[in-house]
Amino acid sequence: MITDYSKYPTTDAAPIAVNMLESFRAVGYSIEAAVADILDNSISAGAKNVWIDFDWQGANTTFSLKDDGCGMTNNELINAMRPGSRDPNEERDVNDLGRFGLGLKTASFSQCRKYTVISKKQSEEPVFWTWDLDYVYHYAKEWKLIASLPSGNWNEQIQNLSSGTIVIWYDMDHLLKGITANNQKAYDKFLQTMERVKKHIATVFHRYIEGNKIKIFFSGREVEAWNPFLTKHTATQSFSEEPLNNGKIKVRGFVLPHKSKLSPEEFRNAEGVKGWNAQQGFYVYRNERMLVGGEWLGLFRKEEHFKLARIMIDLPNSLDGEWQIDIKKSVARAPFGLKDNLKAYASMVRAQAIEVYRHRGKVIQRNNTTQHFQPVWLEKQKDGKRYYEINQEHPFIALMDLQTVKPLLRLLEETLPVPLIVINESENPDSFFRPFEKVAASNELKELLKAVYTSLLNTNTPEQAKSRLLLIEPFNEYPELIEHV
Ligand SMILES: Nc1ncnc2c1ncn2[C@@H]1O[C@H](COP(=O)(O)OP(=O)(O)OP(=O)(O)O)[C@@H](O)[C@H]1O
Ligand SMILES: [Mg+2]
Structure with missing residues (x-):
């Protein structure tokens, strides 16, 4: 039945700009997830290179992410700065990492009170616009951008690209409020944060990096991929891939080698940012981009003896709704109808993981039925x-x-x-x-x-x-x- 809306009186209830923008700040991004969200846009824009840099100045530090993707025209940029710039139900290109038309805004505001995007289309002049919360709060009281550029050689940098975009964050109050540039302790902490961001990028985008689809430079240094599955190690056991949901989803399990089969360096590297125990579980990828790294998706608990089990799940972006992908691209939930299948597959991988863990990597001669293992x-x-x-x-x-x-x-x-x-x-x-x-x-x-x-x-x-x-x-x-x- 179609409702006849003309019979109802209506009233305007547009969001109050400053309140809404301030609320964006509380979406709950970590800086790692926020940077990854900006990088998603660079990848969707076809970038081959991304340069992530920061200029330490205490509270006046700038953090920038530059790409050589397709860039934007003035109108495209204004639209990109608009919250809700795209319809979340719109069908997206298979390689598009976006969904909500929000990421650029929510990720940036989660970290800073001001950010500028400067962009250039091929053979066109650069354009730039800035969201400045202080301007909106104290002066505009409306959804208004300003055409300001923070100090720095941004114009020169963008002119050096045939096309591309730079997102510049400044006034990063969540991390650096009131910090002076000569505060060594704060600087060290900031560097540690940057190291975490780098590792997160190396993890989330490892397939793009390994496939030479993109090069990411962090403070001028090329970021190396971090692959959770140790696929190149001869002692890694891999299971055959299983298609689910009419072949739209692929699942593939791995049991990583026992500690005794890894050199100390391999062991340390494979433990990732979270540590061996926390890295067990499903790794959910959407268009090659990792959304979730090491979670049992509510199907099991993490336990020490399953720590060698890591299972990849590949999703297309057409299943975003069913998997309840969130704005931050860091949550996915297995649809009810798939839980049993996932559980069955994971149980098989986990059973093998516990064998490898318990037998401490020993060489078992399974065809030798008269002998069995003699533990102490x-x-x-x-x-x-x-x-x-x-x-x-x-x-x-x-x-x-x-x-x-x-x-x-x-x-x-x-x-x-x-x-x-x-x-x-x-x-x-x-x-x-x-x-x-x-x-x-x-x-x-x-x-x-x-x-x-x-x-x-x-x-x-x-x-x-x-x-x-x-x-x-x-x-x-x-x-x-x-x-x-
Ligand atoms: N680096 C970039 N290069 C070219 N276009 C960009 C870039 N960053 C953003 N855009 C444009 O701005 C739009 C809005 O980006 P935003 O991240 O806010 O939303 P989204 O990527 O569409 O969806 P999501 O909220 O899921 O991230 C994008 O759809 C894209 O068209
Ligand atoms: Mg986006």
């Missing part, structure tokens, strides 16, 4: 409570005179400081040595290995003994020692 500790349960026991079948323990050492083993089992270990691990994950790591070069481990090897030789050929050693903790972590035993 066994997890047991009684009356719904858990406890840990030393495995008396472990070939080294079996060498002991059990009658004599049993009381010692019992003492260790009964006093294992489980609560302390749990607290330490959750507060400071991966801060423990792996078995014999701190003494790997010493003879202790070699002597232990030799003793077990010698005893295995009683009933095995040297070849068999060596392959059994690969299934015995902690020797499984040192295949190179087994080789030369």
Whole structure:
């Protein structure tokens, strides 16, 4: 039924400019997400290069993002500065990263009270407009831009491009209010923030960077991509891709290598900005741009033993509504009808992740059914409570005179400081040595290995003994020692 609106009286209820603009400031962007939102526009504008720079001046610091994309005409720029410049229901080009016609405004205002956009179309003169909250608040009281440019060589910079756009943020009160330029502590903190922004960019746009679609320079230095999946590492296990939702969505899981398979540098790099535990989960991409990096989307909780599981989900921008993509492009929610499918796929990846995590990266000979892995500790349960026991079948323990050492083993089992270990691990994950790591070069481990090897030789050929050693903790972590035993 079509409503006959002509029968109703109406009244004007346009937003009050200054209140509305001030409210934009509270959309809840982090500076990382805000910068990524501005970069989205550069990518949608076909930029091949983006230069992100800042000029530290305390409270007068400027932060700028320059691209060599298609640029805008005067009318296009005025429209771009208009909140709600596009219809969110409009079908967008498959490579367009925008949706709401808001990002430029909300992201910028979240960080500063004033920002200018200067833009140039090919073979045209540059144009610029500024949103200045103080002007709107104290003078205009209306939605009015001013044609001002902050100090700096912005005109020259834009003239050096055949086409492009520079977004300049200044009066960044959220970060720098009242800070003087010579405040060293504030400067150091600002630099740390900039480092976080850089890492976020390296993560969110890693596919664009890896695919040479764009080069991003941060303070003149090219940003290297951060790929969460360690796809090039030989010990990474990848699952086959699964199409969902009639092939519109693709899901692909990875189980990252156990710590023992990574060099210290690889290990540190792979932990990303959030740390190993927090980086587990789904990575949702929309048109190659990462929206969510390491979340279980409400389907599971993050737990230490699943930390090696990372799963990519690829969405087209035509599903923005169903996935409830937000203005900041940092939230996505799995539609109800897909949750079971996602859960099933993720459960498979998580099951493998827990194997790799628990077996500590050992080489398992799965076709060898007569042998099984011999850990030092066994997890047991009684009356719904858990406890840990030393495995008396472990070939080294079996060498002991059990009658004599049993009381010692019992003492260790009964006093294992489980609560302390749990607290330490959750507060400071991966801060423990792996078995014999701190003494790997010493003879202790070699002597232990030799003793077990010698005893295995009683009933095995040297070849068999060596392959059994690969299934015995902690020797499984040192295949190179087994080789030369
Ligand atoms: N760097 C740029 N180069 C060329 N055009 C731009 C640039 N930045 C913004 N625009 C234009 O301004 C418009 C508004 O940008 P804005 O970020 O506010 O919204 P959006 O990108 O359309 O959607 P979203 O709110 O999802 O980001 C864009 O649609 C684009 O046409
Ligand atoms: Mg945008």
